[in-house]
Amino acid sequence: MAAITQAQxxxxxxxxxxxxxxxxxxxxxxxxxxxxARAEACWRADTRLEGARRWDLEQIACIMEYDxxxxxxxxxxxxxxxxxxxxxxxxRLLDHDYFITPPGATIQRGWHYDETFPGVYHxxxxxxxxxxxxxxxxxxxxxxxLFLPGSHLFEYKPPNxxxxxxxxxxxxxxxxxxxxxxxxxxxWHCAGNNLSxxxxxxxxxxxxxxxxxxxxxxxxxADVLALAETPIRRQLFGLTNxxxxxxxxxxxxx
Amino acid sequence: xxxxxxAQxxxxxxxxxxxxxxxxxxxxxxAYRAAADDAEERWRRLPDLPGCRIPEFEEIEGILEYNxxxxxxxxxxxxxxxxxxxxxxxxxxxxxxYYITPPGDGVRGSAWHSDVGRxxxxxxxxxxxxxxxxxxxxEDVAADGGATLVIPGSHHFPATIEIPKVDLPEEMPGAVxxxxxxxxxxxxxxxxxxxxxxxxxxxxxxMLLFNYGHRYMRMWKGHEPSEWLQSQADTPIRKxxxxxxxxxxxxxxE
Numbered sequence: 001m002a003a004i005t006q007a008q009x010x011x012x013x014x015x016x017x018x019x020x021x022x023x024x025x026x027x028x029x030x031x032x033x034x035x036x037a038r039a040e041a042c043w044r045a046d047t048r049l050e051g052a053r054r055w056d057l058e059q060i061a062c063i064m065e066y067d068x069x070x071x072x073x074x075x076x077x078x079x080x081x082x083x084x085x086x087x088x089x090x091x092r093l094l095d096h097d098y099f100i101t102p103p104g105a106t107i108q109r110g111w112h113y114d115e116t117f118p119g120v121y122h123x124x125x126x127x128x129x130x131x132x133x134x135x136x137x138x139x140x141x142x143x144x145x146l147f148l149p150g151s152h153l154f155e156y157k158p159p160n161x162x163x164x165x166x167x168x169x170x171x172x173x174x175x176x177x178x179x180x181x182x183x184x185x186x187x188w189h190c191a192g193n194n195l196s197x198x199x200x201x202x203x204x205x206x207x208x209x210x211x212x213x214x215x216x217x218x219x220x221x222a223d224v225l226a227l228a229e230t231p232i233r234r235q236l237f238g239l240t241n242x243x244x245x246x247x248x249x250x251x252x253x254x
Numbered sequence: 255x256x257x258x259x260x261a262q263x264x265x266x267x268x269x270x271x272x273x274x275x276x277x278x279x280x281x282x283x284x285a286y287r288a289a290a291d292d293a294e295e296r297w298r299r300l301p302d303l304p305g306c307r308i309p310e311f312e313e314i315e316g317i318l319e320y321n322x323x324x325x326x327x328x329x330x331x332x333x334x335x336x337x338x339x340x341x342x343x344x345x346x347x348x349x350x351x352y353y354i355t356p357p358g359d360g361v362r363g364s365a366w367h368s369d370v371g372r373x374x375x376x377x378x379x380x381x382x383x384x385x386x387x388x389x390x391x392x393e394d395v396a397a398d399g400g401a402t403l404v405i406p407g408s409h410h411f412p413a414t415i416e417i418p419k420v421d422l423p424e425e426m427p428g429a430v431x432x433x434x435x436x437x438x439x440x441x442x443x444x445x446x447x448x449x450x451x452x453x454x455x456x457x458x459x460x461m462l463l464f465n466y467g468h469r470y471m472r473m474w475k476g477h478e479p480s481e482w483l484q485s486q487a488d489t490p491i492r493k494x495x496x497x498x499x500x501x502x503x504x505x506x507x508e
Contacts, residue, residue, distance in 0.1 A: 088375040117502075118342040119468050124378035209376045213472050213501035242472035243373040 003081030012086055016152035016187030019173070023079050023133060023180030031069065032203065036098055036135060039066035050217060051097075056105035057191075060098040061217065063203065064224050070096065071227050074205060074236055079131060079180055081249075083207055086182070087129050089246040093236045094128060094208040095215035101143045101200035106193040109160040111148070111167060114206075115185035123153050128185030128208045134175045135201035143194030144172040145181070145202075151188035164190040210235055211242045257335040266340055270409030270446035273432065277332050277390070277439040285323060287392045287436075290352055290462065293320035304476055305351070310360030311450070314352040316477055317462060324350070325486060328464055328495060333388060333439055337466055340441075341386045343506040347495045348385060348467040349474035355400040355459040359452040363420035366403075369465070370444040371413065380412045385444025385467045392460040394435050400453030401431040402440075409443040423449040469494055470501045 004012075012018040024032060043049045043060045052059035064070045074080065074093055084091050115127050138144045146164050149171055161167040172192055173181045183189060185206075194200055206215070220237055228234045231247035240247060258266065266272045278286065297303050297314045306313035318324045328334070328347060338345050370377070370384045377384060395401050403423055420426050431451060432440055442448060444467075453459055465474070479487075479496045487493045490507035499507060 090375050117468065117470055118344050119383045121378045121381035125382065126376050209374070211374050211472055213470055213497075216500045216503050238472070241475040243474060 002085050004085040008082065009086070012182065012184070015147070015149040016184040017147045017149070018082075018086075018182045019175065020079055020082065020180045020182065021176075022178060024076065024178050025078075026178070028076075029135075029178045032073075032133070033135060035067050035069045036201070036203065039063060039070075039098060040100070042066060056102070056107065058100040058102070060100075061095075063096050063098045065221055068227060070203075071224060073133075073203070075232070079182075083129050083131060083182060084249065087126060087207055088209065089249075090210045091207050091236065092210040092212065092238055093214075094206040094212065095204075095218045096206070097204045099200070099202045099204060101191065101194050101202075103194055103197050103199065105143060105191075106195075107164055107191055108162055110164055111146075111158065111160045111188055111190040113157075113186055113188060122186045123155055125186070126152075126184055127212065128206055130183045130185065130204060130206045132173070132181050132183070133203040134173075134177050134179045134181075135203055136198065137176050138174045138200055139196045139198065140172070140174045141193075142174065142196035142198055143192045143200040144174040145183075146170040146172050146190045146192050147183065148188040152184040152186040154188070158188045164192050210238065210240060210246070214238055257339050262336075266443075269404075269406040270443040271404055271406070271432070271440055272336070273434060273438060273440040274333065274336065275435070275438050277330070278437040280437065283392070283437040286327060286390075286462070287460075289321040289323045290317075290392055290460065293317060293352060294354070296320065310356070310358050312354040312356070314354075316350060317352045318347075318350050319480055319483055322486060324462070325483070325492070327390070327462070329491060333390075333441075337386050337388055337441055340443075341383055341466055342468065344469045345466050345495065345506075346469040346471065346497055346499070347473070347477075348465045348471060349463075349477040350465065351463045353459070353461040353463055355450065355453045355461075357453045357456055357458065359454065361423055361450050361452045363422050363425060363449075365423050366417055366420075366426060366447055366449040368408075368445045368447050369442075378412075379445040380410050382445070383443060384471070385465055386441050387444060388439060388441045388464045388466065389432075390439045390462040390464075391434050391436050392462065393457065395433055395459050395461070396455055397431040397433040398451075398453075399433075399455035399457070400459035401433050401451055402442075403429040403431055403449045403451050404442065405447045406430055408447040409445040411445075411447065417447055423451050469497070469499055469506070473497055 050061040232249045235247040304315040494507035
């Protein structure tokens, strides 16, 4: 039986994004915050660790490498079945990050697509879905991600705007902590300007199809690969036949 | 400047395949045939080597691993630029083999398929070009000699079109047999519906196959290059073809 409701599917197909309220339980959110704080401290203490260290964005790349909690989150039962329904049974993981956007971070003409791959007719294809978990409440002026609804179906490249919020028709993901939003890789989107006094914190997983290569630099370590104990996790990590049968998500470890 | 003539490009776009006469010189053909014979002898002598060993079809899988000559053929100057032009500059090898189809009549109508249709979810294949399969006959192939059958224009079929069910592949309405001479070559859009046909001649069909895709795609299972083959990738384009190039970021190899 599908996990996604008809209304959710219809909304995603029409708009290219979907909000899931209560994507983690209050207990899960508390654990997520604790784990992210530990990962952040580790990343700040060791500048050799992967990621972006810019004034307008701090990216703790490969978040799964920091704790098994982040591996478990790939299959969060409140979100993963919906993503799988939208993307298909050949789902795999492509990348995973923790984004911290400091107060004062601004962006100019930053609207873009994630999917621009050669050979693909993008307006009718869905190669990737990105899941953003909201770690702390995002105020309206707090750098919320902006989407241009329906733009994943556009035949043309939409216009940009100097300030992200000025694009006509844009909607912003100013959501409470514990929510998640899903984004089709072809939807026209942009980070908003963070004019609040709070950091914007997002835990991000990008899913694709198992015939796709993993994002550059995200090849799991041996420690993470050792956690691939079920067929679906093996598929998510890219350890199965890229063009063969799909894993049964209900199958347990051998 | 393009390598395809206007007539070739129009034929390709309309039909989803293209035949190139006299692609190999007689000397090249003789050298590749000798290399293929050596590979076949080794493959028959060592039954653990990968491939398909059924009465109606034999495949020596991973033919690049047998002789460096085949690596040259992967970027043959009269073929590779044409394939690269229809697929794109992010071209990568996906799989490679040597097909031997003995005389016989074991092929059924269920052999009709598209290479990408069921194996690559998420893509609107009727308007995308995800794979291009290059076939190089090492012997003349008559229309009744096991020639590949194609439905011209079927690469534009949406997923909703059902291919008729037939008992024998040759019974498919509109099917065209790709009869060809040794030293010629043809390539197919990965979404073109095609089938092997029964070899009713008195000699085996012998065909080299190189299947190309995009560098963000994974290789066919078992076709990842060995350390030895990787060590032979001494140019940027060879590195890209063998999957030793970044998957998503950065420029394509020259």
